[in-house]
Amino acid sequence: GENVEQHPSTLSVQEGDSAVIKCTYSDSASNYFPWYKQELGKRPQLIIDIRSNVGEKKDQRIAVTLNKTAKHFSLHITETQPEDSAVYFCAATYSWGKLQFGAGTQVVVTP
């Protein structure tokens, strides 16, 4: 199966600074890598995703990079705001589209 490792487990940043979360995966057949944001007690919400035929994707303050050779992908949030505080999960597909999630990163943005 797939193994996804995510770091760091917690990340504290000052408002306006950037936040970077890194994930590695094990299955070279994985071809889809979504990132989800989950607030306490709420559903995971897709914030950005990237497919294996692309190395980088950006959506306003959020960007994701993918290095297939090294099997790692990263989430970058610029100009962080207090509302960015949440748990962020990376994931990678395996076995007919199932998702293996990372352990999550608790991001705290302090004003």
Add this chain to the structure above:
Amino acid sequence: GAVVSQHPSRVICKSGTSVKIECRSLDFQATTMFWYRQFPKQSLMLMATSNEGSKATYEQGVEKDKFLINHASLTLSTLTVTSAHPEDSSFYICSARGGRERYTDTQYFGPGTRLTVL
């Protein structure tokens, strides 16, 4: 966008009873639905994959006789926790895949069901 609903949002039951959770895709036909369980401060753990009209496939370690899944239509999947015990208390979340997007591998999540077994 792709909207997934889940009902109930919260349920408290006595040990030994059964609980049914519904997951619906509201504005698209879900070829596949997934059921996850999430314990406090932990990640999402896949329990089973549900395809319309066929038997669900369960992940290793998940008891299929305890967690009954029925995917009766392209918009509805149900999870029944049978003979629930306190250790089954958790946040159960469904996701649905399939829609009008070019790529159908994107999973959209329901709001989750908080199950508490007394």
